[in-house]
Amino acid sequence: MGRKGGAKKFIPGYQRKTVSGSSRRGKGGDGRGLQERAGGFCPMPPRLPPPPAAAMDSAISWVADTLDYEPLRPAAAARAAALRRQEGTSPLVWYARALLKLACTTLAGLAIGATAAAMHGAIDALVGWRNAALQRFYAVGLLQAYAAQLAISCALALAAAGAVQAFAPRAAGGGVTWCMAFLNGNAVTGLFSPTVFAVKWAGSVAAMGAALCLGVEAPMVHLGACVAWAASKAERRCWSALARRRWLYHLVAGPHAPPLPADDEGLALALGGRQGNVEEREAVSAGAAAGIAAAFGAPIGGVLFALEEACSVWNRRIAWRCFVASAAAVFAHTQLNPRSLGGLLAAPLRPLHHWEWLRQLPLLALVSAGGGLLGAAFNRLRLAARPLRARAKDHAARLREVALVAAATTTAIAALAAAVGRCLPVPEAWARQEREWVQHACPVGQYNDLATAWLGPAVSSIRSLISLGTSQEPLGEAVAAHPLYYSPAALAAMCAAYLPLFAASAALAVPGGLFMPSLLMGGTFGALAGGALRTALPGWDIQPGLYALCSATAVLGSVFGSSISLAVLMTEATGTLAPLMGVIVAVLTANAVAVLAGTEGVYESELEHEARVNYLPQEPPRKLAVLLAGDVMSSPVEGLPRLVPVAAARQALRRSRHNGFPVYDPAFVDEQTRTFRLDGLILRSQVELLLAAPQVHCDAHGRPLYPQHAQRAEERIAAAMAARLGERPSGGTLGGTGAVAAAAAAAANGNSFDGGSGGPDLRAAGSGSSPVAPLAAHPSPFDNQAVEPYLNLGPYMSLAPASVRLATPAAHVHSLLLGLSLRHVCVVDERNHVQGMITRRDLAHAAGSVIPRSLSMQDVLSDLDSLLERPLLSGDV
Known part of the structure; x- marks a missing residue:
């Protein structure tokens, strides 16, 4: 969707609606451009020569366009569908297409798993190199080590931020919000490009090496969506290539299969056409599920994450593609990274007896409430810091912001490790498991507990905290005076310092997510609380690791507002069902705390503040409960008659930015209210293609100007419309009419199909500057005449547009738009x-x-640029 779905050209006599006292202003005009024709009204602008291509370019959209999910049903496609119903089509053809989709989904999942394994391997190698380099400086002095750590962290953070600002602004942050906006129906340009993929992967690794309070799980969702999107494109190209191999069709369908059309555009329509946006939505949903599944080692949790968080539309096809991709991704990750076997956070937690659960559940709920408060505090701090953020187009300020946060994080780590961190002997369990630790300034055979927890790989630190009190990290008779693994002071200092640094890192211009930082912050708090309860209640056999797990889950649930998917993700990640009851209690408690604290999940709040997308939440907003369709609609509406002059159609596209035009018959226009009967709906992209293809133009009575090529051109244009609708959305971000003219000319000439016998060259026919077409060289009923060309919209418009009555509740319209993935609803x-x-x-x-x-x-550029995280007119938007 561009600026608006329905046009706002003023028609005299129509009373404008208002909402909350806000006037719905039209886009100028007083009706003087309307002339009576054929008993009705249709727009008839003054006769002007057609504008140059630059002037006809669609207006640059400052918000994301919306995607078309409804397949086009032009007359040519209807004829192909009728032929299929009459002659039948072998189901083996559709089985072959399903098999191809299954193969591409599986390969995409394997590629996503390999991406996750490569990222974790690169992070472990980079962190290991950084810690080894710092250790050499620790032997010299803490000041020299601090300078080296500051240089390494700032260099890696600035490298990641520089790549984002210079090459791929869409790669900043976790990317889950943008994926949700895309799956909700917003066309976010360049979201899944190869450049974004490369910058996202490398930037995430660099951010982890810089020790920023960020994670890689959310970037894996974006990376998985990028891989799946590319696989969907490859699958469609592969199917198109196979469809042209007619011998393959007969081999699959058998000798008694109905014959295929001789022309390639008819073949494309006969084999079902293309629903590219629908297929991409399914693929991106599967990629998002596979990304989070590979990150946590949780295939079922990945599917539930896609269902609960990422996807706005859910059906059986999306479910099985998410399941296949998630299973393949986890399989590939575990094969390439054996340490992830059994779950990313695998810990041998001891099952509790039923009486132990009854005794400890109140304590677990209390610790989980503390974790929920930490998550709510993070959300509050993140929103409070939003006005202080540097604007995206101020690249120097964005880089300074990243350097400042990196320096603050490094300073906090160095100061706390030196002041609060304790030198503890390396436990035998760590020596057996090759657990990485940071010696810091401690003697040989000892480690600094705070530096180890903060500078080590985040996954290893979280796994260690969850394992406290288990067979993997037994506590024995450890007390506060002689702690094992981590001292209470180190855990308390890290938790207190991590919260503001986490909030400061949340919206930097570097790739990184919030999953692992939430788990690490919650794990430190839970381990601290569990250790204190173990000391206070020595006879209860308390496992601090269980409390660390519940607190980490609570922070994650409070930050993101998740419930079912979070419980399954954490259970699968730990590789055991032993803590399931505690995880459920933590999720419920955290969500209740977040509601009482008045905070929303990160995704919802980010989408609400994101001015460039129009996101429809799953539940209609409460403000819509008291409104009707007549209260929220845009009116009056500018439509197009079935037979519209080419000049009038050009003027309509030039003066409007919307993408849907109701089509009407001029014989059914109400002269009193200046309204018309709804006969159909046509998209801007369709009108643009028709304007650029004179072969389908007609006269004022609907008779083709080129009758010998009319049916052929109609089929080619119908195929081009379907192809263009599948490749990109309609509207302002589509580019100029130069590309449209080339596409229309190629479709009409047969250049887009192998072996097609096209008609005359339409580029030459459409290159003239006059709206009147000379027909001396083209035999027709009007030989040697010059007539005004018209567009016949009837064969191309949608004959069944969605419509509601004026008294329909606005909440029902919301559900209709979201459930059916619609762009326009006529009132x-x-x-x-x-x-x-x-x-x-x-x-x-x-x-x-x-x-x-x-x-x-201009109003938007001058007044609202400060609200956006990116430049309004940047080339990457």
């Missing part, structure tokens, strides 16, 4: 006359969006 009266149009933009405005829906581009 009609009892006569089926169009009264308005509703898009997700209108619903967002009615629900209290911070951005008005009727502002000029």
